[in-house]
Amino acid sequence: MSKVKKSFFCQSCGYESVKWLGQCPACGQWNSFVEEVIEKANGKQTWNDYNNNDRRASKAVSLAQVKSGEEERIITADAELNRVLGGGIVAGSIILVAGEPGIGKSTLFLQNGLLLQDQKVLYISGEESEQQIKMRADRLYPDSKNSAAFSNDHFFLLTETSVQTIFQEIKKLKPDVVIVDSVQTLQSGLIDASQGSISQIKECAGEFQRYAKETHTPVFLIGHITKEGGIAGPKVLEHMVDVVLQFEGDRHYAYRILRTHKNRFGSTSELGIYEMTDRGMRGVSNPSEILITQKEEQLSGIAIAATLEGVRPLLIEVQSLVTQSVYGTPQRTVTGFDLRRLQLLLAVLEKRGGFHFGVKDVFLNIAGGIKVEDPSIDLAVLCALLSSYEDVPLTQNICFAGEVGLSGEIRAVNKIDQRIAEAEKLGFEKIIVSKYNQSLRQSRQKFNIEVVTMSRVEEVYQYLF
Numbered sequence: 001m002s003k004v005k006k007s008f009f010c011q012s013c014g015y016e017s018v019k020w021l022g023q024c025p026a027c028g029q030w031n032s033f034v035e036e037v038i039e040k041a042n043g044k045q046t047w048n049d050y051n052n053n054d055r056r057a058s059k060a061v062s063l064a065q066v067k068s069g070e071e072e073r074i075i076t077a078d079a080e081l082n083r084v085l086g087g088g089i090v091a092g093s094i095i096l097v098a099g100e101p102g103i104g105k106s107t108l109f110l111q112n113g114l115l116l117q118d119q120k121v122l123y124i125s126g127e128e129s130e131q132q133i134k135m136r137a138d139r140l141y142p143d144s145k146n147s148a149a150f151s152n153d154h155f156f157l158l159t160e161t162s163v164q165t166i167f168q169e170i171k172k173l174k175p176d177v178v179i180v181d182s183v184q185t186l187q188s189g190l191i192d193a194s195q196g197s198i199s200q201i202k203e204c205a206g207e208f209q210r211y212a213k214e215t216h217t218p219v220f221l222i223g224h225i226t227k228e229g230g231i232a233g234p235k236v237l238e239h240m241v242d243v244v245l246q247f248e249g250d251r252h253y254a255y256r257i258l259r260t261h262k263n264r265f266g267s268t269s270e271l272g273i274y275e276m277t278d279r280g281m282r283g284v285s286n287p288s289e290i291l292i293t294q295k296e297e298q299l300s301g302i303a304i305a306a307t308l309e310g311v312r313p314l315l316i317e318v319q320s321l322v323t324q325s326v327y328g329t330p331q332r333t334v335t336g337f338d339l340r341r342l343q344l345l346l347a348v349l350e351k352r353g354g355f356h357f358g359v360k361d362v363f364l365n366i367a368g369g370i371k372v373e374d375p376s377i378d379l380a381v382l383c384a385l386l387s388s389y390e391d392v393p394l395t396q397n398i399c400f401a402g403e404v405g406l407s408g409e410i411r412a413v414n415k416i417d418q419r420i421a422e423a424e425k426l427g428f429e430k431i432i433v434s435k436y437n438q439s440l441r442q443s444r445q446k447f448n449i450e451v452v453t454m455s456r457v458e459e460v461y462q463y464l465f
Contacts, residue, residue: 006036007035007199008034008036009033009034009197009198009199009234010024010026010027010033010198011032011033011198012027013026013029014233014234014237017033020035027235036193036199071091072091072216074088074116074119074218075087075088076088076112077112077115078115079285080272080273080274081112081272081283083270083310083312084263084271085243085266086266086267086270087266089218090218090242090265091216091218092213092216093212093218093243093265094213094219094221094243095219095220095221095242095243095244096243097109097220097221097222098222098225098232098244098245098247099225099247100225100248101224103247104249104256104276105181105222105247106127106136106181106222107136107280108247108258109123109181109222110123113155113177114137114155116154116155117154118154120156120174120176120177121154121176121179122156122175122177122179123155123181124159124178124179124181125158125159125181126181126186127181127185128159128181129159130157130159133159140279140280156173161185161187161195162188163187163188163204166186167211170211175217176217177217177219177220178217178219179222180208180219180221181222182222182223183201183205183221183237184233186200186201187200188203188207196233198234201232201237202233202236202237205221205233205237205240209241223237231244238261238262242265243260243262243264244260244261244263246258246259246260246261249276249369253368254277255273255275255369256273256274256276257271257274258271258273259271260310269309270310270311270312271309287314288426291314291317291367291368291370292304292315292367292426293317298393298394300391301320301321301385301387301388301393302317302318302320302387302393302394303317303318303380303381303383303394303400304317304380304399304400305318305372305377305379305401306376306399306401307372307376308413308418309374313415313421315423315426316366316367316368316372316377317366317367318364318377318381319364319367319384320362320365320384320387320388321388322385322389323361323363324360325361327361330358330359330360330362331361331363332346332361333362335366336366336371336372337372338373341378341381344406345381345382345404346362347406348404348408352407352457352458353457355386357389374413375413376413378402378403379400379403379404379410379432380399380401382404382460383400383460383464386461387464390465392465394464397428397430398429398430398432399430399432401416401419401431401433408456409457410433410454410455410457412433412434412436412438413433413437416439416440419431419433420433420447420449420451421447424448424449430449430451431449431450431451432454433451434455435454
């Protein structure tokens with residue numbers, strides 16, 4: 001029998017130490033080390049042992065000898081998933097999907113697995129029984145006789161948590177796509193530690209990483225998150241995988257957002273928007289229409305921003321409320337926007353425009369429950385604040401795209417043509433942008449929407465009010 005080895009792991013970042021430490025030298029957290037027993041057991045097989053015959057010998061090659069080309073991708077029936085992955089599932093990639101309990105992770109990947117008609121899919125569940133998964137599939141496709149998903153003979157279920165048993169089934173089945181729900185429930189016989197511990201998650205994810213790379217089989221690892229909102233397990237888990245997706249949304253809204261945090265095969269700023277229905281997750285092809293509230297009358301404090309998420313243009317509604325402060329310190333409350341950015345814009349209005357926001361309570365909300373980091377939303381936020389301050393509504397047929405600098409200038413933003421085209425498609429008549437956008441000189445004539453160019457915040461105020 002092999003010698004028992006004990007190590008201490010940081011619960012925040014996964015740093016390993018041979019002795020207990022009060023403060024983690026990697027992440028700086030205090031009292032985060034826990035002791036775990038690690039035992040390398042003899043006679044227990046890993047993926048490498050199952051795959052010894054198929055494993056290719058590694059050797060150093062010159063960069064000039066390596067052939068470059070497009071990655072082989074599996075195109076799914078879900079256009080939103082294809083977008084956030086950069087065009088489809090790359091062969092041999094390992095994808096980590098994290099989200100809160102009950103947000104819809106299992107539902108989303110069960111329905112995507114059922115719709116992959118040409119690939120052999122293995123769905124591994126360590127949380128639910130086969131009957132529970134079948135009941136969910138029945139809810140997704142109640143008319144099973146006419147459902148294309150239920151005629152799929154290449155979708156297989158495996159309810160197991162032991163990694164060694166899982167790889168025995170994988171060796172027999174040889175699937176084209178593997179979905180693991182969830183990585184925190186897996187347990188390897190090589191590690192004498194409990195399920196969900198840092199060493200177990202690291203070992204199990206490492207086994208699936210080696211399997212994905214050596215067989216060119218894409219693997220989805222569905223994961224949990226901590227109460228702080230981070231992915232449960234060691235931080236090294238995010239470094240091991242190729243793609244990290246965050247599935248988020250408010251339980252009080254019917255919409256869910258699939259956001260890319262890391263992608264070795266595409267952009268990291270993409271997002272997909274879904275609507276939760278009784279038939280599962282439905283991709284929203286035109287999110288601008290749901291992010292703009294339909295109003296019968298004009299209201300003050302509302303402005304429309306033409307923003308961009310990755311390559312997708314979005315028109316979102318910015319809502320603000322400016323009231324006289326009744327407390328000693330004025331309040332600043334934001335939802336979906338950076339609080340420090342709001343304070344910067346208020347300081348610009350105080351200094352450059354002479355507006356006394358220092359004695360006002362300011363509330364700001366991005367409609368639809370989404371979070372925006374694009375700086376081009378600055379101009380719409382500023383106009384919404386001025387509209388509420390003056391209590392004068394803006395016209396419904398105008399939108400904004402521009403970044404506001406500290407000296408009150410309106411700075412140019414990228415991909416302005418796509419933003420203007422999206423505004424024109426949704427029926428807007430005017431869009432206010434920066435006059436410093438160089439590409440407008442060539443493309444201004446091709447749009448049927450009126451493009452108004454301005455350089456200063458004072459010009460915008462005089463134009464609108």
